[in-house]
Amino acid sequence: MSQERNTRRRILKGAVAASALTAVPFISARAQSKAIRIGIPTAITGGYALLGSQAQRTCRLVQKMVNAKGGVIGRPVEFLYQDTAGDPAAAVRKSQELVERDGCRILTGVIVSSEAAAMLPKLEEWNALFISHGNGDGRLTAELYVPRFFRANTSAPMGARALALYLRDTPQMKFMAIASDAAWGRSSNKAFEEQIKKVGKNLVDQVFAPVANKDYSPYITKIMQSGAEGCYVALQGDEARAFYSQAQQYKLPQRVQFYTEIVAQADIKVLGKDAIGLMGSSRYPITYDIPENKTFLEAFRKEHPNELPDWTDGEMYQALMILFAALEKAGSDEPMKIVAAMEDLEVTSVKGPVKMRKCDHQGENQGFVVKVGHNQRFSEPVGEIVKIYPREMTTPDCRSASYSS
């Protein structure tokens, strides 16, 4: 009986071993061809849907471009989308679904800084990596720093810094600031206040408009009262368009020059001729004449003949190029291996050279100051580059949103 059992056990063991051995090459081959899944917890509905749709369209474009060339580390790339509607709680919930249900260990495409801030403490638990394409709040790579988070994009303090450097050389002395009373707006305004004082100019007043504010007449009156020659505008999307539309009705641009932290193509498109003359920092200068940007523009316009890429598209493209370079360097999609590969990685992207510095995972980006005007190459007004600042001048101190110099 025991001999029989022994024989049966031996046969079973042999069968298991044999099946394991035959399965190894099969699993290995399957793993090789298995797509690299990237989770996009983004705003598909709600007030941020425009920014979310821009992130999605660039992901789809990149997926097409990269997979046509054989993918990354020999594997195709696949993007999975979830709607967060710009809500931090939903961002955490949807990201968790992407990680645990869909197996996405790489996350990007998050729209709102407060969503990103809510996700950071969960990254280790999820064994995931998050690369920001547009989250501007300076604190994300400063006091909120976590090792699994990288910011490929220009942050709010970096945008404000480039503008302040530009304003140093203008004759205007008195400035006013209006910012959105959100994490990004506060961060941007704080950086501008710090920088403008540093270059010897006077910030006479600053106001914070509630998120999704509709009526800017009290703030416009305040700007007129302040006697400022220039006004720093840290408003985005719907808020920015409402402010510029209403300021135009008050003929405010005839009295005060606007400088904005983000010049957005969507705003220019909607504002039309009212946007001409608007100056600001640009996170993605569409007119930047380098081969990398030409390649992107060509591919984008082939896919979307009637549209121009916005800053979100440019930043999304850059973040994905950096991610893919890190994947190739790591030779794996294991998050911690990508983290190691991404530290101090240098890539030339649509915005020129970018370095993902190791000390806080902030991408060192050049600073661009643009002025909206007509350009023969484009069907609608665009931001023309008036000054480029090297990345050493625009990137803040390590793990800080401030500048010591």
Place this chain on the structure above:
Amino acid sequence: MNFASFILAQCLGALSQAAILFFIACGLTLIFGIMRIVNFAHGVIFMLGAYVGYTAALVSGSFFAALIAAPLVVGALGMAFERVFLRPLYGRRDGGAYLLVTFGLAVVLSELIRIIWGAQPKSLATPEALLGIVMILDQPFPVYRLFLIGLGLAAGIAVWQFLERTRAGLLIRAVSQNSEMVHALGTDVDLVRTAVFGFGCAMAALGGVLAAPLVTAFLGMGANVVIDAFVIVIIGGMGSFLGSIIGSVLVGFVQVFGAYYFQDLALALMYLLMLIVLVVRPGGLLGKEE
């Protein structure tokens, strides 16, 4: 800029804001007054008005044509919705059914708007005739905002007079007080309800078109304004038309002066006002306590 001109400019700014709020709040309060329905889709209907207005202005080349077309189209859609989805529910006693149906309408409508017009915001330019500024004392003030004040005032008086002095207005008021009695007297109460729902939607749509040159037409534009409208209706008294006028003016002033003098409390002030009103008069300023 002297103090008097500054205060005057702020008051006019507040009145122009109140005008926009009035268009959305008056529809909301009339619908509640007649049908006892809290229309959760009212903000999205306001947004639909802005988008329909954008298309109408694009096709006709006239902002003023949009001001007529959008309320007509949206009002007709509102009547159709009431006829198909709300009327079968009138016999039911649970208010939850209305809430779910109007909430469902809000979700479906906002997605339809996204599919039809896309995520890109739409610009409805201020018409040339209303583009200038006038100097009030030494303070520049946009003609468009004066137009809003004038239109809001005219609409408020017209609807008030209609409700008070016409037979149709009398019927509406009667239905709001005792619909069963009005029905027993031979009036088609369902028709009154359909007409009021359509009118409420048309007013919200008109507000949407008027707001578009100030904020552009964008997805989510109704989300915040509907909260303001609910606050106005609660302050003025649920179902009270005159209450919605007073509530709009109060909220407009609190928003504008609050934003100027109490930046950090600007949002809270409106709710504080509502709280005070509810403590002093639980039914709202002109509402009935139920």
